[in-house]
Amino acid sequence: MHIRGTSATAALAIATAAASVFLVVRPATGLPFVSDHDFDRVESRNKRYFAIPTAKYKETIVFEKGRKPRELWRVPGWGSCAYLSNDGEYLVVGYEGVNLLEPNWKPTTPMLTFFMHGKQLRVVPLSALIRNFDSLQGTDQKEWGMYQGYDGLHFAVETVEGRTLTFDITNGALVDDTPTLILRSRDRSKSR
Numbered sequence: 001m002h003i004r005g006t007s008a009t010a011a012l013a014i015a016t017a018a019a020s021v022f023l024v025v026r027p028a029t030g031l032p033f034v035s036d037h038d039f040d041r042v043e044s045r046n047k048r049y050f051a052i053p054t055a056k057y058k059e060t061i062v063f064e065k066g067r068k069p070r071e072l073w074r075v076p077g078w079g080s081c082a083y084l085s086n087d088g089e090y091l092v093v094g095y096e097g098v099n100l101l102e103p104n105w106k107p108t109t110p111m112l113t114f115f116m117h118g119k120q121l122r123v124v125p126l127s128a129l130i131r132n133f134d135s136l137q138g139t140d141q142k143e144w145g146m147y148q149g150y151d152g153l154h155f156a157v158e159t160v161e162g163r164t165l166t167f168d169i170t171n172g173a174l175v176d177d178t179p180t181l182i183l184r185s186r187d188r189s190k191s192r
Contacts, residue, residue: 042082042091045150049088053078062118064088073118083149090169091115092155100141101126107133111144112157114172122172135161 042051049072051062057078063069072088079093093113095101101109107127114121126144136142137160145159156166158180166176 040080042080042084044084044086044088046086048086049084051082051084051091060091062088062091075115075118075120079113081147083147083155085150085169089117092150092169094147095144097141099143099146100138101136101144103140105142112155112167112172114155114167114169116170121170124167124172124174128174129157129159129165131161135159 040053043049048065049062050065050069051060053060059074059076060078060082061074062072062084064072075091079096081094081096081098083092083094085091091114093115095109095111105126107125109126110123111126111129112122112124114124130136130144136144143160145157145161148156148158148164150169151166153169154166154175155169156164158164162180164176164178164180165174166178167173168175
């Protein structure tokens, strides 16, 4: 039997050789098992640090990149909506649904969890971000706002109420609550 001009035996030998080369060339990192999906990895903006989940997402481990990545610290659980600081010291974990709340949301739903080197600093509930729950938009899933990310030692979120809330990442405290300067198009149409 021939497969595209080559024998089946030769094709099997080539495939076996290619697989063994892949296994030999692949670097041994010593990292705990994680899935091969990119969404199972969070990197700092400067790409010097990354966080990955352990098997079954029981912990998040933060590493410093290098030829052999160095483990820095761990926290319980895994949040795929997470932001790692450029110094690898801080991790802000957002709501799993990112900007959309599930139908069973409550005012106590955690929206931001601040960690410093493995220690939980503060959990910020939805009620600390939204003043008027009637402002949440959508039918089944409600849009609450969006994560803006880091600005130095601050982390900001923008709410559907037209506010930008800025938190100090060293303690999770709210440091600024300002009106959002640019209204999104749907907000402009409501104000007419």
